Amino acid sequence: MSEGKILVIGGAGYIGSHVVKALNESLFAVTVYDNFSTGQECNLFPDNKLVKGDILDSAKLEQTMSEGFDAVIHLAAKKAVGESMEKPDFYAKNNLIGSINIFNAMLKNGVQNIVFSSSAAVYGTPQYIPVDEQHPTNPINFYGFTKLEIEKVMNWYSELKNFNYIALRYFNAVGYAADGSVCGMEKNPQNLQPIVMENITGKREKIFVFGNDYETPDGTCLRDYIHVEDLASAHVLSVKHLMKNHSSHIFNLGTGKGTSVLEIIQSVERVTGKKVNYEIAPRRAGDPAVLTASSKSAETVLGWKPEYTNIDDIIKTVWNMELKNNGKL
Ligand code: UFG
Numbered sequence: 001m002s003e004g005k006i007l008v009i010g011g012a013g014y015i016g017s018h019v020v021k022a023l024n025e026s027l028f029a030v031t032v033y034d035n036f037s038t039g040q041e042c043n044l045f046p047d048n049k050l051v052k053g054d055i056l057d058s059a060k061l062e063q064t065m066s067e068g069f070d071a072v073i074h075l076a077a078k079k080a081v082g083e084s085m086e087k088p089d090f091y092a093k094n095n096l097i098g099s100i101n102i103f104n105a106m107l108k109n110g111v112q113n114i115v116f117s118s119s120a121a122v123y124g125t126p127q128y129i130p131v132d133e134q135h136p137t138n139p140i141n142f143y144g145f146t147k148l149e150i151e152k153v154m155n156w157y158s159e160l161k162n163f164n165y166i167a168l169r170y171f172n173a174v175g176y177a178a179d180g181s182v183c184g185m186e187k188n189p190q191n192l193q194p195i196v197m198e199n200i201t202g203k204r205e206k207i208f209v210f211g212n213d214y215e216t217p218d219g220t221c222l223r224d225y226i227h228v229e230d231l232a233s234a235h236v237l238s239v240k241h242l243m244k245n246h247s248s249h250i251f252n253l254g255t256g257k258g259t260s261v262l263e264i265i266q267s268v269e270r271v272t273g274k275k276v277n278y279e280i281a282p283r284r285a286g287d288p289a290v291l292t293a294s295s296k297s298a299e300t301v302l303g304w305k306p307e308y309t310n311i312d313d314i315i316k317t318v319w320n321m322e323l324k325n326n327g328k329l
Contacts, residue, residue: 002029004243007069007111009055009102010076011048012039015117015173015228017182019073020045022232028239033064034076042183055098061105071113071239074102077146080190081121081286084143095146100153107161113242114154115235118167120224120252122148125288130224132294133169133250140286151250158248166238171224171254171293173231175314176321184321192261193225196268197318199276201326207276209261211283216290222258224292227308227317230255237302254293255306263311271315 006023010016011032016039023030024047032044035054044050053060055076065072077095078084084091099116106114121144122137139145147169157163174193176184186194198204212219234253241249265276298304308314 003027004070004239005029005031005068006071006073006239007031007033007064008073008075009033010039010074010117012036012041012043013075014184014186015170015231016075017043018177018228018232019075019235020048021177021181022229022236023239024048026236028236031064031067031069033061038187040183045181055101056093058101058105061101062108065105065109065111068109069111070243071115072102072106072111073115073117073235073239074099075117077117079119079143081141081143082190084141084146088142091142091146095143096149099150103153103157103163107157107163110162112162112164112246113239114163114165115238115242116150116154116165116167118151118169118250119144119147120169120171120254120291120293122151122169126291129290130254130256130292130294131252133252133297155248164242164246165248166242167250168231168234168238169250169252170231171226171252171291173228174225175227175229175308175317177229178317178320180320180324182321183325192223192264193315193318196265196276197322199278200268200272200274201322205277207278208281209265209278210281210287212262212280213283214289216260218260218262220261221287222260222290222292224254224257225259225264225311225314226254226306227314230306230308234298234302234304237304241302249297249301251298251302251304252293252295253298253304254295255309256292256294257309258290258292259311264315267311267315271312271319
């Protein structure tokens with residue numbers, strides 16, 4: 001007997017595969033739906049059923065959901081902030097239309113519960129720190145706009161239909177499964193942690209620190225780095241909550257602690273014993289100096305608490321994954 005039947009859309013991706021792993025460990029029966037545009041075959045687990053499909057393919061979504069699921073987890077989205085400003089049409093199609101296809105396929109098949117992968121990008125420039133869920137939402141990039149609009153559609157559907165949702169607003173996702181079971185390694189990473197690791201593993205000659213003149217202790221930006229296994233556990237709790245309570249919520253997921261760009265670099269150097277080749281560069285447009293989360297709601301309602309709070313412990317999981325996948329390092 002399983003705890004429930006879950007469809008994980010985007011389940012072969014970086015966060016999706018960790019979510020699938022956590023669901024498997026909690027004895028859910030999981031089907032992965034992925035188009036492998038960024039997901040990888042090596043991130044699949046043998047226990048899970050696989051449907052190769054795109055979220056723009058409504059017929060395939062409807063056919064897949066006709067099997068019946070207790071909940072859907074939707075992590076299939078384009079997520080590069082810079083690219084979203086250059087190709088808003090592409091982001092609108094994939095993120096907005098793709099999500100609506102998922103919701104409509106759910107309605108058609110009587111699937112009532114969804115956990116949605118949202119982002120701190122919905123808040124835009126923070127007006128106060130730590131950011132809680134009551135903070136005004138004012139995205140400053142098209143990616144963040146798509147996440148906010150999808151939340152609003154879910155909110156309307158929850159008012160009008162038999163539809164319950166939990167939107168999880170991730171802060172900065174980092175780390176890998178501590179047991180090395182997710183092969184990871186994104187193609188063309190855009191975020192700090194994978195970029196720094198690419199320098200360590202010789203894939204990138206040099207990295208740039210975008211600004212060291214911010215009003216922070218070392219002048220570089222502070223972010224709230226949350227381990228991907230802690231994100232994954234929040235999805236499991238959200239699914240359980242939806243199945244039991246049928247109520248909709250929005251939760252921030254972060255640790256509440258700010259870590260600077262230089263502190264990430266120093267941690268990588270400590271953990272790997274290698275030097276990071278970096279250069280201070282001008283500020284990147286749109287970067288707030290500090291962005292940290294209040295996750296009190298997730299703690300109170302879901303009983304969620306991040307286990308990883310030390311940056312070296314987080315970076316160690318990344319290094320383990322690299323050593324496992326590239327033993328010659
Ligand atoms: N940074 C560098 N050099 C790089 C890359 C990043 O100095 O090569 C700096 C950035 O300027 C920033 C910090 O590292 O200060 C983190 O940058 P990321 O690009 O890794 O992450 P962001 O905080 O910009 O954004 C990420 C996700 C968003 C999400 C946000 C939520 O990309 O989708 O976290 O906190 F909305």
